[in-house]
Amino acid sequence: MMDIEQFRKAGYEAIDRICDFYYRLEQKNVVADVEPGYLQNLLPAQAPEDGEDFKIIADEYQRLIVPGLTLWQHPSFFAYFPTACTFEGMLADLYASSACNPGFNWICSPACTELEVVVCDWAAKLLGLDKAFWNESKTGGGVIQTTASDSVLVATVAARSRYIRANPDADLSKLVIYVSSQTHSAGAKAALILGLTNRILDVTLDDNLALRGSTLRAALEEDMAAGKHPFILIATVGTTSTGAIDKLPEIFEVANDFPSLWVHIDAAWAGLSLVCPENRELCYLDRINKSATSFCTNFHKWGLTNFDCSVLWVRNRIDLTEALDITPTFLRSKHGDAGTVIDYRNWHLGLGRRFRSLKLWFVLRSYGVRGFQSYIRKGINLNRKFASLVRSSSEIALVTQPSLALSVFHVNAPMDAQDSISAQNSLTTAVYESLSARKDIQLTQTSVQGLTCIRFAVGAARTEERHIEKAFAIILEETKSAIRVFKMKGAP
Amino acid sequence: MMDIEQFRKAGYEAIDRICDFYYRLEQKNVVADVEPGYLQNLLPAQAPEDGEDFKIIADEYQRLIVPGLTLWQHPSFFAYFPTACTFEGMLADLYASSACNPGFNWICSPACTELEVVVCDWAAKLLGLDKAFWNESKTGGGVIQTTASDSVLVATVAARSRYIRANPDADLSKLVIYVSSQTHSAGAKAALILGLTNRILDVTLDDNLALRGSTLRAALEEDMAAGKHPFILIATVGTTSTGAIDKLPEIFEVANDFPSLWVHIDAAWAGLSLVCPENRELCYLDRINKSATSFCTNFHKWGLTNFDCSVLWVRNRIDLTEALDITPTFLRSKHGDAGTVIDYRNWHLGLGRRFRSLKLWFVLRSYGVRGFQSYIRKGINLNRKFASLVRSSSEIALVTQPSLALSVFHVNAPMDAQDSISAQNSLTTAVYESLSARKDIQLTQTSVQGLTCIRFAVGAARTEERHIEKAFAIILEETKSAIRVFKMKGAP
Structure with a gap:
């Protein structure tokens, strides 16, 4: 009150x-040093009868909540993928919160819709996406979803709807979603949510875990011969596990022969690298521009924009509205009826939507194209530094090619180990457990074709070369210690 | 930068x-006075090459964006339902944005998960929800979703999964979602997204548009005899159109005979009225507590919490995790594996999630139970005032019983009109169009069993009796003017 x-x-x-929080950020631990249930034990079991003074509330935020935060903005945060936020994004969140409205159609708050229309085009141009995906095109367009999972789900719903319209007699129980074994779990979750089957296409370490066209073709031919209906492929540019980039030229060549297959490109993390022209060939931008049905990247990951801000672009906006438009009387409006405005509620799953375009607008303007490029290049260069340190060591080794700002490594087995893969995995697990027990750094694990691995993802806005060097030193120290134990005990 | x-x-x-914005709020227009495309014409077509000074960006927010906002916090906003926000909520959004992280599991940021566990229980107790729905129960629990559409979709996915586990041989193409003709469009949208059939159950104006148990029973018997599988009913406490409250005692009596039917209670708006004990009987709280499978209310509507904050409670949390759990290696964690913490990513559709519990915590503490109760009572009393003004007039009339803080009215046909329903509808449409053309007030339309109606929803935090009186005067003025035109021209 x-x-x-x-x-x-x-x-x-x-x-x-x-301000204090950010001045002290680097001196703090990365990982919250609390045990499960810490907060329940500190808070009363119900809301107070009478309102409390805000000073007390803000103090308790500081005293009880802040120590329980894991600091994704810490320069020694190398886990998952970055969620790089900015002061500009915070101020936009504050302004947007003060203008609180559910923005589900144009009249509901015109600025919210219109700014989203504009900044999705700004973002498309920043990444080099073809005009076909711009809102300006009036046929394609961009929309801000919450997360890449949401974008995958929306694309899958739209793809299913398009497929059924084109094939009204198809047996719905035989629809199949294609993913690779490296696709984000969002693919499997979309299948679970929609009650559909997903087929996992194999990849190999020889191909650096990228999906090949030949694998796709064989699956399509096999499934179609069996009367199944593969209707969408979720291809990835920059997988979560290792940053693998599916072989889009091959994939689109195959897709060309199967025009009813929707190809969604999930570039949640690596899509931001397109800001720099030098990364566009690696990420097959030309092929995406020519052939992708939809494309998604998360500005809240490697794009300096506060969570959440996943931008989904489609080549044909009608694919979204045909799949998602419900217009009861209380949502009708003059401009919506006239078709002169975008009603974004028909471009996503829910109805109400936050004013997320504001933060993207603030960030794009405050950084400019060059500021964005410097930030992306810095992350890639820091990862190169890390990869070269790994290559220089005899104790650990890269498992896959470093991808943009992500490296994946494991511990080398001692020369005399009998079962070298088992020894590698045991040692890597031991090192990961030691790293996880520390609070001054955070990394995450992954598993690559039976190999236990550790991921090192660069991208927090404040990470500098010295943090990379320190991280490498910590990893090496824990590795040497694990190897000593291994040699003493046989296995950790 | x-x-x-x-x-x-x-x-x-x-x-x-x-602060300035809120000092001047009442002097401003409610509805943005802009035409479609106003902003595209004012902004450049792409992001700047070099970063801009933040002063310029903030000034342009003020100059270009603010005039394009529709002011949902304005005391003369009576459209849709309120999205009542508070300064406490804004500050929480700011703090949450500064602690930016995607909170998908416990270790990802322990405070985010733990505070959500606590405040969902606070909110449940505030509303009088039974212990079965508290996180404390360890079997049921609460989770913050984005919107009620999201909650409906999650409940439907969980219900479908539960049904299929219990009936593994059921023909999936014969699953049916039950809604009434008054259910929010979220029900139809969930069906569209999931590719399922929904059956619309009839209601009558005699029953004040509430779904009856007999209608439900007849549909269940008919569908099951036809080999169909109705697996969820989305019942409503406080429909969007008129605030109708489905007859839950009858509905649960029927549901008792069909234990495989999941009954989701969508109380997106009216659920907040449960804060006041005097509304609990009207909303059938006892029956909800005894029998509902899931229950949802939006604290971002009538609950003083900044958009978005839809709380979904389930009686059996395992229904959510069985339907939505995907755990790849990179998401595994010690505590998650041990089952000692809630991983909320398995309680919703996506993966990443914003730190929404913070604003609910700030608001619940700052207002306290009594502050919340006063706010809800004020809205209901103001609506009583409006309804009594309508009843005192001969020009307009209530179409349904006023429900909590919502009234639905239409224009009375002149005594000498030949086709009175057609005259009423024409006149009401004319009045609605005049009201829509004004910028100093906002209302929305609806349609009730062929009758064109106008909705009047109270709840903006700053609305006082004088705003109700002013609104009534405006409505009456526009009505009299429409009647004059009608009498002159025959029809508007």
Whole structure:
């Protein structure tokens, strides 16, 4: 029950606290040093009967919540993928929250729709996406979803709808979603949610875990001969596990022969690398521009925009609206009926939507194209540094080619190990457990064709070369220690 | 590319601008006075090459974006349902944005998960929900979704999964979702997304548009005899169109005979009225507590919490995790494996999630139970005032019983009109068009069993009795004017 002047005071204080938080960021632990249930034990079991003073609330945020945060913005955060946020994004979130509205159609708050239309085009141009995907084209277009999982689900729903319209007699129980064994779990989750089958296409370490056209073709031919209906392929540019990039030239050559197959490109993380022209060939931008049905990248990952901000572009916006448009009387509006405006509620799963375009607008303007490029290049260069340190060591080795700002490594087995893969895996697990027990650094594990691995993902906005060197030193120290134990005990 | 001190300066300024915005709120128009495309014409077609000074960006927010906002917090906003936000919610959004992380599992940021576990219980207790729905119960629990559409979709996916596990031989093409003709479009959208059939159950104006148990029973018997599989009913407490409350005692009596039917209660708006004990009988809280499979209400509607914050409670959390759990290696964690923590990613559709519990915590603490109750009572009393004004007029009339803080009215036909329903509808449409053309008030239309109606929804936090009186005067003025035109021309 705060009035305007109390808000001013509490607002200034919040800004000051956030400044302090960022001044001290590097001195803090990356990982929250709390045990499960820590907070339940500190909070009462129900809301207070009478309202409390905001000073107490803000103090308790500081005292009880902040110590339980894992610091994704910490320069020594190398886990998962970055969620690089910026002060510009925070201010946009604040402004957007003050203009609180559910933005489900144009009249509901015109600026929210219109800014999204504009910034999705700005973002498309920043990445070099073809005009076909711009809102300006009036046929394709971009829309901000919450996460890449959401984008995958929307693309799959739209693809299914398009397929059924074209093949009204198809047996719906025989629809199949194609993913590779490296596709993000969002693919499997979309299948689970929609009650559809997904077929996992194999990849090999020889191909650096990229999906090949020949694998796709064989599956399509086999499934279609069996009366099945593969209707979407979720291809990936930059897989979560190792940053693998599916072989899009081959894939689109095959897809060309199967025009009813929707090809969604999930570039949740690596899509941002397209900001720099030098990465476009690697990511097959030309082929995406020519042939992808939909494309998604998360500005909240490697794009400096505060979570959540996943941009989904489609070549044909009608594929979304045909699949998702429900217009009851209470949602009808003059401009919506006239078709002169985009009603974004028909471009996503829910109805209401947050004013997410504001943060993307603030960030794109404050950084500019060059600022974005420097940030992306810095991440890639820091990962090159890390990879060269790994290559220089005899204790650990890269498992796959470093991909943009991600490296995947494991521990080398001692020369005299009998079962070298088993020894490697045991040692890598031991090192990962030691690293996980530390609070001053965070990495995540993965599994690659039976090999236990550790991922090293660069991208937090404040990471510098010295953090890479320190991280490598820590990894090496833990590795040497695990090898000593291994040699003493036989196995960790 | 803002540094910490630049952020402090821009942050203070943002707080000041928001203060100004709220000081001037009432003097502004409710509805944005812009035409489609206004913003595209004012903005460049691409992001700048070099970063811009934040001062310019913030000024343009003020100059270009703010005039394009429809002011849902304006005291004369009576459209849709309220999206009542608070300064406490804004500050929480700011803090949450500064702690930016995708919170998909416990270790990812323990405080985010743990606070959600706690505040969902606080919210359940505030509403009087039974212990079965509390996270404390370890069997049921609450989770924050984005919107009620999202909650409906999650409940439907979980219900389908539960049904298929219990009936593995069921023909999936014969699954049916039950909604009433008054259910929110989220029900139809869930069916569209999931590729399932929905059956629309009839209601009558005599029953004040509430779904009856007898209608449900007849449909169940008919469908099951025909080999169909109705697996979920989306029942509503407080429909969007008129605030109708389905007859839950009858519905649960029927459901008792069909234990495989999941009954989801969508109380997106009216659920908040449960904060006040005097509304609990009306909303059948006892029956919900005894029998509902899941229950949802949106704290971002009538609950003072900034959009988005839809809380979904389920009686059996395993229904969610069985339907939605995907755990690849890179998402495994010690505590998740041990089952000692909730991994909320398995309780919703996506993977990443925003730190939404913080705003609910701030708001619940700052208002306390009593503050919440006063706010809800004020809305209901203001709507009573409006309804009594309508009843006192001869020009307009209520179409249904006023429901909590919502009234639905239409224009009375002149005594001498030949076809009174057609005259009523024409007149109501004319009045609605006049009201829509005004910028100083906003209402929305609906259609009730062939009757064109106008909705009047109270709930913006700053609405006082004088705004109700002013709104009524405007409505009456526009109605009299439409009647004059009608009498002159025969029909508008």
